[in-house]
Amino acid sequence: MRVLTLVLLILAAPSWSVEPQPQVGLGSTVSSADLLYFAGSPERSYILLEGHIKENPSDYEALWRAARAAVVVGIDTEGIEPQNHWLDPAIDLANRAVTESPDQIEGRYWRGAAAGRRALNAGNTYAAELAQRVYDDAHFILAQDSLHGGAHNLLGKLNYEIMSLSRIERFIGRLVVRNQALRDSSWENAEYHLGAAAELWPDFVLFRYDLAQLHLKRGRAEEAQKVFGELLNIPTLHPVDRSLKERARMHVRESNES
Secondary structure, three states: OHHHHHHHHHHHOOOOOOOOOOOOOOOHHHHHHHHHHHOOOHHHHHHHHHHHHHHOOOOHHHHHHHHHHHHHHHHOOOOHHHHHHHHHHHHHHHHHHHHHOOOOHHHHHHHHHHHHHHHOOOOHHHHHHHHHHHHHHHHHHHHHOOOOHHHHHHHHHHHHHHHHOOHHHHHHHHHHHOOHHHHOOOHHHHHHHHHHHHHHOOOOHHHHHHHHHHHHHOOOHHHHHHHHHHHOOOOOOOOOHHHHHHHHHHHHHHHHHO
């Protein structure tokens, strides 16, 4: 179903850019996994954590980090079955993390990220279930921490994609899917949440990139170029940052040439 696929597409965007730099004092395995992840080796990070979790199945810190790594590898993998090979374990690991610590934010966040990506490869019923899970987890996080930039970003991108559909497509989607994510969508919500994400966590390349894309969509080219220029000055940290910066440079060059 095209409507549902488009609605869910944004949830497959690189959502790993919401975690802090590697932490110390969490145990050698977890610390080493963080270092591998931020060095651009999410698969090696996952393998290390996988072995640790077999011996420590209730380790919340390892569970959500393994989910994070699996999401990143899954997104970079070509083909539905190879992607699901990573995304299904990511959902399972994040579910286990939420079970271990239901009030903690990281497990909820990465469950939402994994569910959004997996929904692209799912049938309509399962895809709708996963989409609502993303929506629910994002709102759960904001109920605990209204300043959580990652949750704001997820909701902003969701609203952006829904509102980018035609009025007819949105109408049909709301009739067929019948979930809160579609019913609550608006350009106002998209602007609010994407703007909040970029303002609250200004050092995250992805959040400013998404905000610039919104400005372009809304016909505000000068504001978009300003945000693209700003993100080029943000230090590169996460696996996706380099590719996002290259896209931003292309936008800036094309704007200067036109």
